[in-house]
Amino acid sequence: MHYSALQSTYTGPVLKSAIISFISCCLIIFSGELLAEPVKMSTSKICHDSSSEYYSRTKNFTAFETIEACLTAGGKLPKGSHNHNKNGVTKPANSITSQSYSRSAFAHWTDDDGDCLNTRHELLQDLSTGPVTMSENGCRVLRGRWNDPYSGNVLFDSSKMDIDHLVPLAWAWEHGADKWTDAERKNFANDPVNLFAVTASLNRSKGAKGPRDWLPPNKEFRCQYVTRYLRVMLKYDFNESARDNIRELRKRVC
Numbered sequence: 001m002h003y004s005a006l007q008s009t010y011t012g013p014v015l016k017s018a019i020i021s022f023i024s025c026c027l028i029i030f031s032g033e034l035l036a037e038p039v040k041m042s043t044s045k046i047c048h049d050s051s052s053e054y055y056s057r058t059k060n061f062t063a064f065e066t067i068e069a070c071l072t073a074g075g076k077l078p079k080g081s082h083n084h085n086k087n088g089v090t091k092p093a094n095s096i097t098s099q100s101y102s103r104s105a106f107a108h109w110t111d112d113d114g115d116c117l118n119t120r121h122e123l124l125q126d127l128s129t130g131p132v133t134m135s136e137n138g139c140r141v142l143r144g145r146w147n148d149p150y151s152g153n154v155l156f157d158s159s160k161m162d163i164d165h166l167v168p169l170a171w172a173w174e175h176g177a178d179k180w181t182d183a184e185r186k187n188f189a190n191d192p193v194n195l196f197a198v199t200a201s202l203n204r205s206k207g208a209k210g211p212r213d214w215l216p217p218n219k220e221f222r223c224q225y226v227t228r229y230l231r232v233m234l235k236y237d238f239n240e241s242a243r244d245n246i247r248e249l250r251k252r253v254c
Helices: 003-035 065-073 119-127 169-174 182-189 200-206 219-235 240-253
Strands: 041-044 063-064 082-083 090-092 141-147 154-157 162-163 195-200
Touching: 003 090, 041 141, 065 082, 065 169, 082 119, 119 162, 119 195, 195 200, 219 240
Parallel strands: none
Antiparallel strands: 041 063, 082 090, 141 154, 162 195
């Protein structure tokens, strides 16, 4: 038998078998990726993985690959749930380490003066350019007149609005806030200098992005946005390299 014929007889079945094995392996990996269930961030910013009792009930959500990604984007774990570190050790959901971000590290929407209006509703009351309508118990602002600097629109219904942390909590954590005291994080999270009343959808599109990744669609406000961002960073103990980056961005935007 000719050499080339022998080679073809020998390698043909072997090559075919190798190709089949390779395709099978790829299908297994691909199907595993398809079957992996996403972590769901609900509209109330609770992160649910497939082990959560509310997972199947959560219909309106933003999908994330991992719990950590969801938390970094500003989400929080359900009450009473537990998180796991890289070594598989279970820790309470409100346990804070320098490697992990949790929104609960920042005591936000507090009512320090005890008037039943938390930071959100006090800010809505203060920023309204017209008379406000309160709930029956006087603890919530329902309607008013607000100028949304992010969109340039005028808003009247508080349920369509969010109070945005100009410097997002998760972003702050990654750039120095993980080293702050609890009191410093509380002051930061409730500081009116770092808060805007804005259209809810814009706040959620921003998420935990810094100004290099997100700027308001209202172009006339962008310089003021970055300038105030830097003002907040100078007020609190952020990494100097992060401050320098915002300074450089401000030169371009303004």
